Amino acid sequence: MNKESVLVFPRGKKEGWLQPRIGKVKERIASQRFIQLVLAKKWTFLLVAVGFLLGRAVILESLMPFAAAYFAVIYFLRKDAVAWVGLSVVVGSFFAVTPSPVWIAMEIAALFLLFKGLEAYEKAELASAPLLVFTATLLVQLFHVFTLNTLTWYSIMLVVVEAALGFVLTLVFIQAIPVLTMSKKTTALRSEEIICLMILLASVMTGAVGWVVYGMSVEHIMSRYMLVLFALAGGAPLGASVGVIAGLILSLADFNAIVQMSLLAFAGLLAGLLRDGGKMAVAFGMLLGTSILAVYVGGQGDVMASTWESVTAAIMLILTPRVMIRTISRYVPGTNEHAKSQHEYAKRVREVTAERVTQYSEMFRQLSRSFGQLNGGAVAMNREDEITHFMNEVAARSCASCHRQNACWGDKFYQTYKVMTEMMTTVEQERAPGAKEMPRTWTAHCSKSTQVMSVMKQQYELYQNNMHWKKQIFDSRQLVAEQLTGVSQVMEDLAKEIRREGQTLHLQEEQIREALEGLGLSIREIEVINLEEGNVDIELYHTFSKGYDECRKIIAPLLTDILGEHIAVKLEEEPEKNGEATRVVFGSAKVFEIETGVAGAAKGGDLLSGDSFSMVELGNGKFAVAISDGMGNGERARQESSAALSILQQLLKSGMDEKLAVKSVNSILLLRSSDEVFATVDLAIIDLYTASTMFMKIGSTPSFIKRGKEVIPVTANNLPIGILQDIDVDMISMQLQPGDALIMMSDGIYDAPGHAVNKEMWMKRMIHELKTEDPQEMADVLLDTVVRYHKGEIIDDMTVLVARVDKHLPEWAAFRWPGMSRMERPRTVS
Numbered sequence: 001m002n003k004e005s006v007l008v009f010p011r012g013k014k015e016g017w018l019q020p021r022i023g024k025v026k027e028r029i030a031s032q033r034f035i036q037l038v039l040a041k042k043w044t045f046l047l048v049a050v051g052f053l054l055g056r057a058v059i060l061e062s063l064m065p066f067a068a069a070y071f072a073v074i075y076f077l078r079k080d081a082v083a084w085v086g087l088s089v090v091v092g093s094f095f096a097v098t099p100s101p102v103w104i105a106m107e108i109a110a111l112f113l114l115f116k117g118l119e120a121y122e123k124a125e126l127a128s129a130p131l132l133v134f135t136a137t138l139l140v141q142l143f144h145v146f147t148l149n150t151l152t153w154y155s156i157m158l159v160v161v162e163a164a165l166g167f168v169l170t171l172v173f174i175q176a177i178p179v180l181t182m183s184k185k186t187t188a189l190r191s192e193e194i195i196c197l198m199i200l201l202a203s204v205m206t207g208a209v210g211w212v213v214y215g216m217s218v219e220h221i222m223s224r225y226m227l228v229l230f231a232l233a234g235g236a237p238l239g240a241s242v243g244v245i246a247g248l249i250l251s252l253a254d255f256n257a258i259v260q261m262s263l264l265a266f267a268g269l270l271a272g273l274l275r276d277g278g279k280m281a282v283a284f285g286m287l288l289g290t291s292i293l294a295v296y297v298g299g300q301g302d303v304m305a306s307t308w309e310s311v312t313a314a315i316m317l318i319l320t321p322r323v324m325i326r327t328i329s330r331y332v333p334g335t336n337e338h339a340k341s342q343h344e345y346a347k348r349v350r351e352v353t354a355e356r357v358t359q360y361s362e363m364f365r366q367l368s369r370s371f372g373q374l375n376g377g378a379v380a381m382n383r384e385d386e387i388t389h390f391m392n393e394v395a396a397r398s399c400a401s402c403h404r405q406n407a408c409w410g411d412k413f414y415q416t417y418k419v420m421t422e423m424m425t426t427v428e429q430e431r432a433p434g435a436k437e438m439p440r441t442w443t444a445h446c447s448k449s450t451q452v453m454s455v456m457k458q459q460y461e462l463y464q465n466n467m468h469w470k471k472q473i474f475d476s477r478q479l480v481a482e483q484l485t486g487v488s489q490v491m492e493d494l495a496k497e498i499r500r501e502g503q504t505l506h507l508q509e510e511q512i513r514e515a516l517e518g519l520g521l522s523i524r525e526i527e528v529i530n531l532e533e534g535n536v537d538i539e540l541y542h543t544f545s546k547g548y549d550e551c552r553k554i555i556a557p558l559l560t561d562i563l564g565e566h567i568a569v570k571l572e573e574e575p576e577k578n579g580e581a582t583r584v585v586f587g588s589a590k591v592f593e594i595e596t597g598v599a600g601a602a603k604g605g606d607l608l609s610g611d612s613f614s615m616v617e618l619g620n621g622k623f624a625v626a627i628s629d630g631m632g633n634g635e636r637a638r639q640e641s642s643a644a645l646s647i648l649q650q651l652l653k654s655g656m657d658e659k660l661a662v663k664s665v666n667s668i669l670l671l672r673s674s675d676e677v678f679a680t681v682d683l684a685i686i687d688l689y690t691a692s693t694m695f696m697k698i699g700s701t702p703s704f705i706k707r708g709k710e711v712i713p714v715t716a717n718n719l720p721i722g723i724l725q726d727i728d729v730d731m732i733s734m735q736l737q738p739g740d741a742l743i744m745m746s747d748g749i750y751d752a753p754g755h756a757v758n759k760e761m762w763m764k765r766m767i768h769e770l771k772t773e774d775p776q777e778m779a780d781v782l783l784d785t786v787v788r789y790h791k792g793e794i795i796d797d798m799t800v801l802v803a804r805v806d807k808h809l810p811e812w813a814a815f816r817w818p819g820m821s822r823m824e825r826p827r828t829v830s
Contacts, residue, residue, distance in 0.1 A: 051071075052091060058209075073170060073173040133166045137162055239269060361489075416445065568588075595804045603796050628644045686736065695731070752786040
């Protein structure tokens with residue numbers, strides 16, 4: 001008995017009282033098992049029914065290539081149902097127009113023997129099924145021709161054609177049967193798979209040729225029902241394709257039905273064109289298409305029969321559950337249902353990815369807390385504990401063998417403690433006296449004061465080394481904790497970004513589409529990715545004519561009005577092929593823009609300078625400018641400065657905190673080489689929406705802000721990165737104004753006047769005397785002034801970088817469209 005069926009009843013009840021309840025439980029378990037059995041075998045019944053119809057199917061009056069091909073594919077794909085399918089195929093051949101169950105049974109038997117023979121040598125594969133079907137059909141049908149004494153070139157040709165059709169149909173069924181049984185897990189079907197499924201269904205209908213119900217052909221009703229079903233699910237292309245395939249195969253089975261191909265193709269096209277109207281519209285399109293051609297090619301009786309067949313198929317379509325139609329549509333590329341399923345799948349993937357990234361973020365945060373707790377527990381001992389520990393070590397090494405130990409540390413404990421404290425203080429202050437300079441208070445109290453002083457010096461050196469390494473471990477743990485916190489924050493921001501991209505913004509998309517259509521602009525597709533203020537991201541696909549520039553002149557100003565912030569064209573991708581849509585990306589326009597200029601020269605006129613610079617937009621509404629000066633000159637200095645800037649740039653673009661990013665670069669430079677290599681970093685990050693600027697200067701020269709006739713210095717005092725494990729990062733925040741010019745330089749420029757001149761005043765005067773406001777011209781003039789000051793000699797690597805802040809002016813002004821309201825932004829994902 002299964003665990004699910006074990007019941008516990010209260011004691012004291014009679015067996016007769018329990019018996020009815022036990023019987024009900026058994027009945028319930030039996031019914032559940034029966035339902036599970038039916039669900040497990042549901043596709044077996046379908047496969048058996050298909051096998052019966054394919055066994056009965058005949059084309060070209062005498063060819064039956066479907067049975068062997070179908071049996072061979074089922075043998076490999078569904079071995080549990082192969083016996084029932086084989087039996088159904090043979091039974092179906094009894095009811096064919098030209099019954100031949102013996103030869104169909106022989107073909108199946110030959111295939112079975114071939115499969116078993118190959119399995120004995122482990123060579124049986126699905127890829128070999130078409131060739132085996134061709135061989136079995138050819139051998140059995142040739143034997144059939146020989147036994148009937150009808151061996152002619154025509155009969156041999158028919159045998160070869162039937163074997164070749166079996167070969168092709170096997171390839172078709174290999175693609176179609178997994179789709180029919182919905183065992184294929186992909187969310188979209190290829191065109192080949194859809195066509196193969198149509199051929200399989202049309203072949204099944206061929207098995208119904210000759211069946212008539214109330215004067216209506218069953219195969220006509222089935223073909224038209226399949227036509228409207230797929231036309232409703234996939235539109236005009238799929239409806240027309242089904243009509244062509246079904247009509248072609250039915251005409252092969254019945255020469256009198258040759259007109260069905262054109263009739264069904266036309267009806268499928270009309271039905272698919274009316275897909276948006278629903279079931280009734282599709283049914284009307286099919287009825288109209290079949291009636292028109294029936295009138296054209298047939299008499300009155302044929303028209304009435306065709307009409308009733310179409311009406312029956314339409315009734316069957318109306319009774320079809322919508323869930324079945326939606327299921328079919330989900331697998332047909334190009335339909336709304338397929339796009340929706342793809343969107344839902346992508347949404348699930350985004351949710352899973354965001355959840356996984358959040359878990360990693362929490363893991364890094366927990367690791368950071370663990371390192372922080374270790375550091376908190378590693379706080380240095382207080383002064384009293386240090387003295388106690390230190391004195392115990394000294395006493396153990398110098399007083400343990402002394403004959404006065406009990407007297408000093410017993411009767412005169414406090415006096416001894418005071419003397420030892422004074423001696424330790426002198427050692428710490430590095431003014432320990434010699435043997436002849438010992439204070440009398442020490443020599444009078446301790447007979448081994450010189451030996452005690454020597455031991456104390458040794459222990460103090462060990463103590464200093466121990467404290468040094470403890471501090472190194474403490475600093476390293478602190479750095480790791482900060483870096484883990486930074487990584488956790490970056491991953492948390494990434495998870496928020498992933499979730500924000502998964503938000504559905506259909507209402508906003510429709511609002512934009514209606515506004516554009518109101519202006520007479522027809523677009524193919526619009527996708528709103530993000531509507532967060534200052535970080536708007538909208539993608540649009542259009543096929544406008546070239547030369548009108550509707551995106552910049554019309555769409556961007558319209559979006560500016562309905563969003564309430566300046567929107568600009570960020571990217572425009574031309575299509576690779578003619579007729580394809582152009583992709584345009586709209587985003588928040590920056591309030592300020594940065595114009596830069598840079599000039600530099602290598603020491604002695606060399607090609608390679610030890611200075612590096614960077615000017616990059618970080619992608620989050622911030623613009624970074626930086627200069628790094630490596631130690632010395634030439635290639636090694638260039639490597640250090642460029643490495644510092646490139647690593648810093650990548651960390652900042654990933655979203656890491658600026659201060660933590662600089663400390664991480666410092667750690668990386670320390671670990672890169674044991675040599676004394678370092679680099680200065682002068683970094684300024686400008687917010688393009690507020691012009692608020694944060695300066696970080698590590699061992700660098702002052703920077704200057706030229707504001708009209710005023711020159712404002714920005715200075716800081718600290719060491720370059722790559723020297724110390726723990727560095728001080730001076731962060732200076734300043735508010736820039738439109739028209740301000742930020743001037744950053746390496747020491748080759750700043751130290752040009754020499755030590756006898758006030759460098760800051762000299763540089764302020766040079767900047768004040770600049771007559772131009774163009775950043776590149778300013779950089780060129782400053783470099784030229786320094787070179788002329790040294791009479792054309794370049795005594796050091798020189799780099800000067802100028803960044804000018806100006807108000808951003810949109811290309812086109814926003815306009816108000818009557819009746820258009822402001823767009824409601826969704827809430828930000830927290």
